[in-house]
Amino acid sequence: MSARNKIRNLAIGLAALPLLGLAWSMDSAPVNAEAKAPQAAVPAADDRLRIVAMRRITEAQYRNAIADIFGPDIKVAGRFEPIVRPAHELIASGASDAAISPSGFEQFDAIARVISAQVFDEAHRGQFVPCAPTDAKGADPACAQQVLAPLGRYLFRRPLSAGEEAFFVKMAGDAAGPTGSFHKGLELALSAMLVSPRFLYVIETAEPDPVKPGELRLDNWSRASRLSFMLWNTTPNEALLKAAEQGKLTDQAQLSAVSQKMVDSPRFEQGVRAFFADMLLFEKFDELAKDPVIYPYFNQDVAQVMPEQMLRTISDHLLARNGDYRDLFTTQRTFMTRSLGALYKVPVTASKGWVPFEFAPSDDRAGLLGQAGFLAIYSHSGRSSPTLRGRAIREVLMCQPVPNPPGNVNFTAVQDTTNKAMPTARIRLTAHNTDPVCSGCHKITDPIGLTLERFDGIGRIRTLENDAPIDDSGSMDGTDFHGASGLGKALAGSPDTTSCVTSRVVEYATGRPAEEASLVEDLEKNFAAKGYGIRALFQRVASMPEAYRVPAEKMDTGATHVAALRR
Amino acid sequence: MKATSIGKNATIRIAALATTGAALLAIGPMSVAPAVSEATDRTLPKPPADGVMGFVISEFIPPVIQGKDACPQGTALKVKDSYLAGLSPEERARLSLKENEAELTKRWQADIFGPNDTNICSQPDMFSRPAMRTVQSPNAWGLDLDEGGDEGCAHEEFTSPAGEKGIDNQEYRVLGCTLEWRGVDGIQGDQATGTRQFFASGEWTQVILLRGVDSLENDDSVEVIYGNTPDRPMADSNGKFLPGASFTISDKPPRNRNVLHGRIVNGVLTTDPEDVVLTQTWGQGGARDIRGNRTKFDYRRARLRLTFQPDGSVKGYLGGYRPVFDVIQSPSIGGAGAALVAGIDCAAQLQTLRQVADGIKNPKTGKCEGVSGSMQVTAIPAFVNDVPAVRTAAK
Numbered sequence: 025m026s027a028r029n030k031i032r033n034l035a036i037g038l039a040a041l042p043l044l045g046l047a048w049s050m051d052s053a054p055v056n057a058e059a060k061a062p063q064a065a066v067p068a069a070d071d072r073l074r075i076v077a078m079r080r081i082t083e084a085q086y087r088n089a090i091a092d093i094f095g096p097d098i099k100v101a102g103r104f105e106p107i108v109r110p111a112h113e114l115i116a117s118g119a120s121d122a123a124i125s126p127s128g129f130e131q132f133d134a135i136a137r138v139i140s141a142q143v144f145d146e147a148h149r150g151q152f153v154p155c156a157p158t159d160a161k162g163a164d165p166a167c168a169q170q171v172l173a174p175l176g177r178y179l180f181r182r183p184l185s186a187g188e189e190a191f192f193v194k195m196a197g198d199a200a201g202p203t204g205s206f207h208k209g210l211e212l213a214l215s216a217m218l219v220s221p222r223f224l225y226v227i228e229t230a231e232p233d234p235v236k237p238g239e240l241r242l243d244n245w246s247r248a249s250r251l252s253f254m255l256w257n258t259t260p261n262e263a264l265l266k267a268a269e270q271g272k273l274t275d276q277a278q279l280s281a282v283s284q285k286m287v288d289s290p291r292f293e294q295g296v297r298a299f300f301a302d303m304l305l306f307e308k309f310d311e312l313a314k315d316p317v318i319y320p321y322f323n324q325d326v327a328q329v330m331p332e333q334m335l336r337t338i339s340d341h342l343l344a345r346n347g348d349y350r351d352l353f354t355t356q357r358t359f360m361t362r363s364l365g366a367l368y369k370v371p372v373t374a375s376k377g378w379v380p381f382e383f384a385p386s387d388d389r390a391g392l393l394g395q396a397g398f399l400a401i402y403s404h405s406g407r408s409s410p411t412l413r414g415r416a417i418r419e420v421l422m423c424q425p426v427p428n429p430p431g432n433v434n435f436t437a438v439q440d441t442t443n444k445a446m447p448t449a450r451i452r453l454t455a456h457n458t459d460p461v462c463s464g465c466h467k468i469t470d471p472i473g474l475t476l477e478r479f480d481g482i483g484r485i486r487t488l489e490n491d492a493p494i495d496d497s498g499s500m501d502g503t504d505f506h507g508a509s510g511l512g513k514a515l516a517g518s519p520d521t522t523s524c525v526t527s528r529v530v531e532y533a534t535g536r537p538a539e540e541a542s543l544v545e546d547l548e549k550n551f552a553a554k555g556y557g558i559r560a561l562f563q564r565v566a567s568m569p570e571a572y573r574v575p576a577e578k579m580d581t582g583a584t585h586v587a588a589l590r591r
Numbered sequence: 592m593k594a595t596s597i598g599k600n601a602t603i604r605i606a607a608l609a610t611t612g613a614a615l616l617a618i619g620p621m622s623v624a625p626a627v628s629e630a631t632d633r634t635l636p637k638p639p640a641d642g643v644m645g646f647v648i649s650e651f652i653p654p655v656i657q658g659k660d661a662c663p664q665g666t667a668l669k670v671k672d673s674y675l676a677g678l679s680p681e682e683r684a685r686l687s688l689k690e691n692e693a694e695l696t697k698r699w700q701a702d703i704f705g706p707n708d709t710n711i712c713s714q715p716d717m718f719s720r721p722a723m724r725t726v727q728s729p730n731a732w733g734l735d736l737d738e739g740g741d742e743g744c745a746h747e748e749f750t751s752p753a754g755e756k757g758i759d760n761q762e763y764r765v766l767g768c769t770l771e772w773r774g775v776d777g778i779q780g781d782q783a784t785g786t787r788q789f790f791a792s793g794e795w796t797q798v799i800l801l802r803g804v805d806s807l808e809n810d811d812s813v814e815v816i817y818g819n820t821p822d823r824p825m826a827d828s829n830g831k832f833l834p835g836a837s838f839t840i841s842d843k844p845p846r847n848r849n850v851l852h853g854r855i856v857n858g859v860l861t862t863d864p865e866d867v868v869l870t871q872t873w874g875q876g877g878a879r880d881i882r883g884n885r886t887k888f889d890y891r892r893a894r895l896r897l898t899f900q901p902d903g904s905v906k907g908y909l910g911g912y913r914p915v916f917d918v919i920q921s922p923s924i925g926g927a928g929a930a931l932v933a934g935i936d937c938a939a940q941l942q943t944l945r946q947v948a949d950g951i952k953n954p955k956t957g958k959c960e961g962v963s964g965s966m967q968v969t970a971i972p973a974f975v976n977d978v979p980a981v982r983t984a985a986k
Contacts, residue, residue: 323825365835365837365974366833366836371837375821
């Protein structure tokens with residue numbers, strides 16, 4: 025084995041240790057650190073803390089965290105194992121149950137090495153190494169400690185325990201010898217931090233709730249992470265960590281003030297974008313494929329800008345204009361690129377980038393539902409789908425789960441789009457729904473989705489299908505209407521729409537579906553009182569004591585003492 | 592600006608010569624035209640309420656009439672064949688033998704070079720070459736640029752396959768028998784293929800902006816902005832340009848923003864004679880690439896004649912007089928390579944072009960220094976932003 029390979033293998037082993045340490049047992053420290061860890065450094069109060077949740081950070085959160093901690097010029101290269109979305113829930117809920125497979129961990133390890141190599145290369149190390157090592161070719165524990173302790177605090181979103189600090193310093197020193205480089209040692213220690221579950225997961229810990237004796241509430245550090253990831257989709261910054269350190273985040277008044285500042289910050293846009301990307305199932309764009317013969321206006325560029333158009337519309341309406349959430353389904357303001365302009369058949373002035381655009385009042389392009397992104401992801405690769413669109417509106421925007429079709433359905437009638445005897449989707453679906461097994465669910469979805477039939481499978485406007493005129497009439501919950509604009513108005517007027525987004529924000533914040541109906545109702549009342557402004561809703565959820573209470577069933581499980589983790 | 596509008600969305604019967612030609616264009620100049628022209632029924636869409644219409648050029652190719660009438664002796668000879676043709680029958684037979692291929696190659700290739708590293712394409716003026724085969728047929732597509740007269744240099748005129756007389760297209764007369772224009776077995780030549788690539792890449796992409804259009808049938812005054820755009824057209828998976836995309840007329844010099852004035856008669860837009868300059872870069876066109884900066888389409892006393900189509904597109908011609916050297920500038924820039932690899936006899940082409948020059952009369956010499964020519968143009972609907980910007984997207 026070459027020296028280079030030996031070093032590489034050593035590095036792999038070292039990098040994996042912290043993860044293995046946690047994987048083996050949540051209440052035992054890494055083996056190497058345990059022997060020499062100064063036990064007295066663990067505060068006695070930590071013995072009362074319990075791990076109550078672990079949420080894997082998303083790819084966007086990982087990238088944002090690295091950019092925030094190390095700078096945007098540090099490249100994050102690699103494939104991230106996706107977090108599985110539970111049925112009818114958010115990815116944020118899936119993150120609470122997300123494991124990392126061996127191959128997924130290999131990817132995290134590779135990504136970590138690329139990052140740490142950049143951080144300690146000659147161009148960057150000056151920003152992160154405040155001391156000169158006594159021996160540039162060997163270990164210097166004091167200097168390594170000065171480097172790793174602050175980085176660890178940012179990465180783990182709390183100060184390193186003395187045990188952890190000793191562990192990573194020793195790792196850096198152990199690696200400095202064989203590699204002949206102090207900085208290579210730091211590199212390996214940082215790689216290990218980056219594959220630690222303490223970085224890859226937001227570990228939420230709880231403490232006894234002084235207001236409600238016998239119950240638990242999230243501690244300050246967990247609240248800092250909760251606020252930061254919920255509102256800014258990134259790791260806590262120095263101000264938030266300081267606030268946690270000073271115990272401000274368990275003080276209701278100060279928590280409200282901090283959360284208010286955060287929703288007023290421009291960085292809140294990043295959080296709102298992440299929330300809606302989760303709520304609107306934007307992972308579907310990753311696998312969006314259309315038949316290029318049927319849809320010549322669909323190409324890679326269009327696929328990339330479709331979700332961005334929706335997010336720009338959302339953030340412009342809800343944040344820049346402080347708009348009413350309900351108007352998101354009727355607004356005719358959006359943004360265009362050249363490639364989207366051709367799809368929408370509208371002129372675009374700028375050759376590159378985005379330009380604001382407003383559809384004419386007579387145009388049926390109303391709100392998010394009239395945008396190509398929504399219409400394309402809820403269509404098939406070669407045809408539109410009133411059923412998929414109607415189902416998405418029910419499930420995604422109104423939180424009304426629709427049952428899956430039975431396994432033995434005959435789809436022949438709806439799939440035969442070239443049948444001149446059944447030229448439109450409405451006619452085909454009517455034929456399909458003669459089967460009573462199918463008609464039950466189609467009644468829930470199709471009258472909604474058929475109103476969007478004047479948009480084809482990529483959202484391009486049309487008035488005919490197979491030369492037959494398209495009827496865009498439909499209904500929802502007893503209200504009849506036409507087209508996307510009629511549907512948008514119906515959706516904006518439905519109490520289920522605002523109730524749904526309220527419950528989704530609670531779920532997004534806590535990592536579990538909102539189960540307390542009364543809590544959602546109270547929040548919705550407050551949401552309405554604030555003119556259905558998204559800032560107010562997020563601020564309210566971010567600051568309400570209920571969001572930081574630990575559910576009773578979590579407390580019934582065996583305690584895991586955080587103190588052990590921090591040795 | 593309305594003149595004699597027949598009525599928007601009306602179905603009109605047009606038996607006029609120009610329109611018949613336009614109807615035939617729908618078939619394409621590659622086809623052999625029918626002997627008797629026919630009237631055409633067609634329904635034209637309404638122009639937009641603001642009278643502004645944009646187009647991106649999807650086809651800009653030399654119009655060639657296929658078939659054996661034009662070049663009964665076959666395509667123009669390549670340099671090698673031209674060299675052989677100049678030999679005695681015995682020597683030609685000897686050199687045509689396989690075992691003498693190396694000698695033949697050495698001799699015809701030596702023939703393209705002159706003293707001091709000159710060659711027939713880089714310095715075509717320095718060489719005297721055998722006459723080349725030219726179009727023998729009396730038919731050609733194009734425009735009547737001199738309106739029955741001449742620009743001061745007598746010349747023979749063509750009749751279009753649709754029956755239009757007085758067609759001026761000396762460029763076609765000279766180059767219409769070259770393999771690069773004519774192609775093989777009915778397949779379009781390299782000129783057409785190459786031009787399509789330049790238009791698809793955004794290097795030569797052209798747009799047309801019409802202002803003041805009240806009717807697609809008759810309108811006595813329409814402003815026509817004809818220019819280049821750096822924007823690449825959107826295309827389907829077969830490379831066919833898609834209508835409805837947005838373009839901005841180039842705001843970087845040379846802007847090539849040609850402002851023309853025209854009128855619509857019976858669904859045909861014709862512009863008044865005006866000089867038109869359009870981009871024609873060869874090579875990569877970068878700032879340090881001399882090839883990319885030295886050429887252009889320079890049409891003098893040019894006019895557009897475009898027929899509105901029911902599908903919203905326009906079809907027709909750009910015609911005008913080009914300086915004779917411009918016509919061969921592509922192979923000339925290619926230099927010895929154009930002669931050695933493509934077998935193009937630039938010197939023979941230049942000599943022949945000069946012999947038939949029918950325009951751009953030099954007042955000092957009294958000689959014509961340009962040839963008439965036409966490009967077949969098809970343009971599809973697009974949104975064209977003029978510069979300075981017309982905020983067409985603002986609503």
